[in-house]
Amino acid sequence: MAAEFGGVTLSDIYQNAKKLLLRTRDGLERLERLEYSSTSTAIDSPDLSFSVKNDIAQIQSLCVEMDRLWRSVAAKSQRDLWKRKVEQVAEEAESLKQSLDKYFLRNQKRVTEAKERAELLGRANGDSAHVLTIFGEEVHARQSVRNSSRLLEEATATGEAILFKYSEQRERLKRAQRKALDVLNTVGLSNTVLKLIERRHRVDRLIKYAGMILSVVVVFIFWRWTR
Numbered sequence: 001m002a003a004e005f006g007g008v009t010l011s012d013i014y015q016n017a018k019k020l021l022l023r024t025r026d027g028l029e030r031l032e033r034l035e036y037s038s039t040s041t042a043i044d045s046p047d048l049s050f051s052v053k054n055d056i057a058q059i060q061s062l063c064v065e066m067d068r069l070w071r072s073v074a075a076k077s078q079r080d081l082w083k084r085k086v087e088q089v090a091e092e093a094e095s096l097k098q099s100l101d102k103y104f105l106r107n108q109k110r111v112t113e114a115k116e117r118a119e120l121l122g123r124a125n126g127d128s129a130h131v132l133t134i135f136g137e138e139v140h141a142r143q144s145v146r147n148s149s150r151l152l153e154e155a156t157a158t159g160e161a162i163l164f165k166y167s168e169q170r171e172r173l174k175r176a177q178r179k180a181l182d183v184l185n186t187v188g189l190s191n192t193v194l195k196l197i198e199r200r201h202r203v204d205r206l207i208k209y210a211g212m213i214l215s216v217v218v219v220f221i222f223w224r225w226t227r
Contacts, residue, residue, distance in 0.1 A: 010069040010082060017062040017089050020055050024096050027052035031103055049107075052100055059093040169208070177201055 027048060034045055063086060070082035177197070 010066060010073070013062050013066050013069070014082075014085060014089070017059050017066070017093075020059045020062070021089065021092055021096070024052055024055040024059065024093075027055065028096060028099055028103070031100075035103065035106070049100070049103070052096075056093055056097045056100060059089065060097075063090040063093060 031045065031048055031052065034048075066082070066086040066089070070079060070086055073079040073082055
């Protein structure tokens with residue numbers, strides 16, 4: 001007669017363990033089919049994997065109970081037979097557990113790789129946006145340089161025109177001075193009057209140079225402001 005534990009015989013526990021083994025093998029096969037059903041991304045089923053893991057734990061718990069029960073079998077031949085049966089169930093449960101652990105490792109690896117790809121893609125998109133921003137800033141900077149160069153050319157042309165006008169005015173003043181001296185020499189004015197005229201000429205010349213310097217300063221300030 002088979003040993004009993006809490007009203008349940010060793011044979012009953014063994015049959016229950018065999019049913020759980022069949023269900024666990026079927027669950028693992030379904031997990032593997034789901035794993036390789038897609039060439040790009042494996043499909044994970046948390047509910048199914050949890051059920052398989054729970055069945056394996058239950059089988060191992062039944063093995064512990066059967067290991068205690070077969071030792072109490074009276075007949076040595078029956079005891080040896082049950083020992084082999086229990087060891088076979090325990091070995092198969094351990095093999096299923098190892099297969100499930102490998103599945104979890106593969107699934108974790110896929111999750112990690114998918115996360116890394118997503119991060120790389122995010123960084124690539126960020127780098128592209130950064131490159132476009134730099135390119136836009138460079139285009140804007142070049143446009144600003146062209147505008148500044150154009151304004152500087154206009155300011156330079158304006159300064160040259162002002163200097164040209166001052167040059168014309170200087171020539172006219174020289175001609176007027178020569179005519180005035182000729183007239184004064186003709187009428188015989190005194191040296192004092194001539195000195196006054198010469199002094200006025202120096203003052204006009206200082207005004208002319210000051211105007212030229214002021215024009216250059218204005219052009220330089222305008223150029224610095226436009227940069």
